[in-house]
Amino acid sequence: MRITRRTMLLGAGAGALTVLLASCTPTPAPPPEETPTREPTVTPTPVGEIPAAAAYFRTAWTTDPYAYGARSVTPVGATTADRETLANPLGNRVFFAGEATSQSAPGTIRGAVESGERAAREVSEAMGEGERVAVVGAGAAGATAARSLLEAGIDVTVLEARDRAGGRLATHDSDDWPVPPQAGAWLLGSDDTETASRMALLGVGSVAVSGVAGFSRDGEVAPPSGEDIASAIADVRAASSDVSLADAMAEAGLADSDEHDAFVASLSAMTGIDPATASSWYAPTLPDGSFDALASDVAPFVEAPLGDLDVTYSTTVSNVVHDDSGVSLRLAGGEALTYDRVIVTVPLGVLKAGAIEFDPPLSFAHRGAISALEMGAIESIWLRYDAPFWATSAAIWHVVGPARPTPTPEPTDEDPAAEDETEEPTDPTIRTWINLLPTTGEPILVGLVGGPAARVVAELDDDALLTLAAESLMPFTDPDAAED
Helix, strand or coil: CEECHHHHHHHCCCCHHHHHHHHHCCCCCCCCCCCCCCCCCCCCCCECCECCCCEEEECCHHHCCCCCCCEEECECCCCHHHHHHHHCCECCCEEECCHHHCCCCCCCHHHHHHHHHHHHHHHHHHCCCCCEEEEECCCHHHHHHHHHHHHCCCEEEEECCCCCCCCCCCECCCCCCCCCCECCCCEECHHHHHHHHHHHHCCCCEEEEECEEEEECCEEECCCCCHHHHHHHHHHHCCCCCCEHHHHHHHCCCCCCHHHHHHHHHHHHHHCCCCCCEECCCCCCCCCCEEEEECCCCHHHHHHHHCCCEEECCCCEEEEEEECCEEEEEECCCCEEEECEEEECCCHHHHHCCCCEEECCCCHHHHHHHHHCEEECEEEEEEECCCCCCCCCCCEEEECCCCCCCCCCCCCCCCHHHHHHCCCCCCCCCCEEEECHHHHCCCEEEEEEECHHHHHHHCCCHHHHHHHHHHHCHHHCCHHHHHC
């Protein structure tokens, strides 16, 4: 059920915590404006042999104030214990859920769902009869927690900062797209069979994506293999200390190569990791070249468990005050609501940004866990063409090496030694592409970029991103199609 903030406030109880919060908390700033997932503000133009796209869509998770990233990742120095700590409740009043609190499946839809189920169990075990519970966030974790509580006969209300449910699960609905672009998680791997089954039962369609191809500017090449990288990770896991993925590769003697760069870029695009900081002990599963891609509106996956629950949208929680008698939530608009217990399901990025203040402050252990974990960056660009300009039927593409010839550098008077000390700029080439033509019949390409490259891409305007995408696609052009 969609209810307005006014309706919610009229029905909300007031108590001592409300007065306490009003007296100890300054007037909050207005709620942040959600960074819209952008559509083109320019008319795409052809680049070389790449035609202009008929439709275009991009994501903006890196700058989204309700996410600040795509998914949580584990850097060097962090462990699963940090996720366990993050999941610990505060005084049996404030509980936490979300994929970042999952030890077994962090960064996944499955991890989010399981965390919601866990948090609901914890609340059920702690609460007394007739208590009221609020769930902050209507993503996969929040929707699951709320449904579990409702089925247990508990009075539950869901507060969502966005104007929709789903959180980092979102589908772009437009008549321009016969296969709707997915803004959030949409590629399900071999570990996601349960999630895929749940979605199928709810009518969320998917298509198989398989077949890997590698292309350089000189033509088709062998797709990059991750076998030696997997071996390097295994060696570090047997060592006495953790190191970053980049350092693990260096210690294994893996020389810099176009093939390694392409594989690591793909790993970042799928998981959001930064190879320079990502833990080798807790490295994400390496892609195996086969996925189920969501190909219809994913909303039923979250809306079905919400059902007829009271959900208040466009309502940002800025403060959480708790004591032995209950919890008071201060909204960004200045209002305060009281509940007996609260489940907070906001993304790790929101907690790291300090967008929600806690009183009493979060424990040292909680703050340490939030600081230790990282929010990974993933951005995507969807391009629909009137006709394919490529010949390969492979569904997963890798750009190996420079997408275009490297220009000869202009001579300078600078000291070469000084240039060596300068950090090389991040290469934003979009090296991973999903070709939806073989399974959907639609000439749609989806470019994926992760880690530092995603943060660079997120700052590009539409014209610059379209140009980058076209340049990144240059190795895949079909000469016969160009002649036609």
